[in-house]
Amino acid sequence: MSLQEKSSAVVIEEGYRGTNDTEPRRSVSNDRTSNATSSLRRRFLSLSHVQPSQIDEDNESEFVSEAGDIGDRALHSNRHSESGSICLFPSEDVQLQTYGLWGRDPVTSKAISPVTPLPEEIISPLSTGVIISEDKKPENTTRLPKLLEYGSCMTHLAVFGILGVLTRYLLQKLFGPGVVGVTSDKTILYLDLPSNMVGSLLMGWFGVVFKVDLSYVSDYLVIGLTTGYLGSLTTFSGWNQKMLELSVERHWVFALLGFLIGLYLAAYSIIFGVETAKGFRQILERNSVCGITSSRRRWRVDSFKRHLVALAVLLLMLSSLRSISGILLREEFNSSSSEAQLWLGCIVGPFGVWIRWLLARLNGRGLGKTGLLKWVPFGTLIANVSAACVVAALSTVKKAHNLFVHVNTTTCDIVATGIQFGFLGCLSTVSAFIAEFNAMRESKYPWRAYAYAMATICTSFGLGILIYCVPVWTRAYK
Template identity: 60%
Template structure:
């Protein structure tokens, strides 16, 4: 048979691959599935994609280490809701146009493209070449480097959240309060969700091309710690304890609506700014900042280790100085000390996103890592709040509040939660967004009532 003629080769999954040397320097693969199986595959891919939109934890490092083989994974273009299949590089991060996935079809030949367009393949190959040029750290050093990034940016997120509380709280602007649905952490949750649209959706791919660790530090570390779900849930519990059930309900609605609108606003404005950068050819200037060799990696790591040491040293010194005072300074500095473990645990739990339950991987659309982090942090915060009312000493208040502000504030997140919610809302099955939000809020608030509200009511804590 002539080499110009297409040959159909049966695949184990029931698909047929066609190889051709006509009109393209790469091989093409045309997939043919029964209609019911095609719908099932598309649903599985979309379920996994929306669940992994916010974070996939340390799995990102594992996929990055295996990206040098030149393999190209299939993914769903977020802007194409009709089931078209386009490729992205193995291990590439999510951006505004494509989400990563690991479908059974990734076992097909090395280069698989859709007959729709070759432009996406060219873009993917360019990203793949960038990955291959970049210097890869040893696995242990890379993992430790990520932990340092997360710790530094996590502490900065706590400091920013605290300052926003003070700025918009009763003492300055008076916009937020403990006694109304506009809770103290609402501004930080809105700002973090807005910036997630910039750094976690539109510009995440560009940031990753500079440094994958920087992308993780900014999104999981800084934005995840700037926003807090446990603080939001606890303020609504406080309102319910005082009998303001309507305020609690309205507080959840307002918080969810404003955070969801903030990330949409962030994505929209970021896309406009990115188009401006492309027209002015300034986005290519980021290549000069790329951390792509041994000396750049080690240099940045040394600087961050020094910064982390200074932050912890200053926090310990200020904690000792402020501990005997009545100000909230001691709580803030203790929060900075205990913040990194909260970020690390949340990052580790994020590996559960997109995995589903059991060996069959059912309910892949539920980001179980984020769900577990938010619910567990909300429950621990409710328990500490109960303990504060029961013990009611200065030492207990300082330690409990510091842990709530730092460790639990960083363990829970609204920015990742709202990124997942937004992806589900824009998917073909947008009802999952409301189910996921209701699941997170109802479970956290319900358990909080049992842990916090019931003891307060029955024992008469003040």
């Protein structure tokens, strides 16, 4: 690697800090007094001498793959900022969307090349609010011990994961045959379609546009809201299983249309979420910029005491949710009610969220020491495919319950469905999947988005046919 390439790599790795061979690094005290406009100028001007061929492959692939989540890798990497707080998302202080080196113009929504300085109207104080916040995190932010960091992340994920399970259930009931009647188990408009659309839309709001603002309050809040709540609100395994159930009845065209319509609606939902959130943010900035800044400072969790208070509140919420779920599960289980599936799902759901968060550390790493295929989010891919396969296996078990003479079929159905809905529904996700899909689609290589979607869907569906459809066909399960 040449000296110029090494210099470019250092500039990119440090998050566009605005240093190059011709401009000396600014001291910490000067950085504290510089405003957001000059900081943004330095970051983009520092890349004006970097050739696209040196940065468009490896680094863009890594950042695009990390658009959904990077899991616990942030807790034991060099992603801590100088202030001591955790930087859980790559380049989030520079770009509106974490789409690697190719950001989006918040005004025109066109791609901005990193080798091209930003126009004056984009660098203006009003429009930079979408890209970078004017108030930086305080320098005295407390860095938590590693064990407490993990505990806080796990607690946030568990609480928000249970809330995501409850919301998904309510949306199923609302849009299902019992109330509105839009979705059904027998049509291409599967039961989890509304929750996947709502979760993808909210991902555009809180996982893209307002993610930086939420991180100023608490990085753990961002993890809980995006990975925990939105990841559990949406489910890929349920989507895949409904298409398998259509296929087992030989409705192949409906299954194909179900995948295409589901992917299109989820992809459009996140685009709609990003656009509406950007418009709402512009309204807020024009009316009360100072109010937003003061509100963020007031609610910022930036001290050890505040971290402990937040953790205590969440632990109290978690114990309450699990206690209520356990009591209701016992009552509904004894009466063999279908509601028992929900409460069992709430109890086992957090385990699925935790595993998915840990798997997300594989995103942006690639294969082997060379980092082959860095653009593929292997963590999300493994979580979705594995959850879809286990859901298919449990569905096969439920179909074959007549073979188990000494097993209570009602109990077997409740346990299997509760694990499917809770644990496996939280292990798989559409919100992170569609965020990664959208990031790839708007990068320099849009074909990667469709290759990634095809790999996820075809692998899950193909293995599901072997696990679920073939046994049902060959053994004539009812």
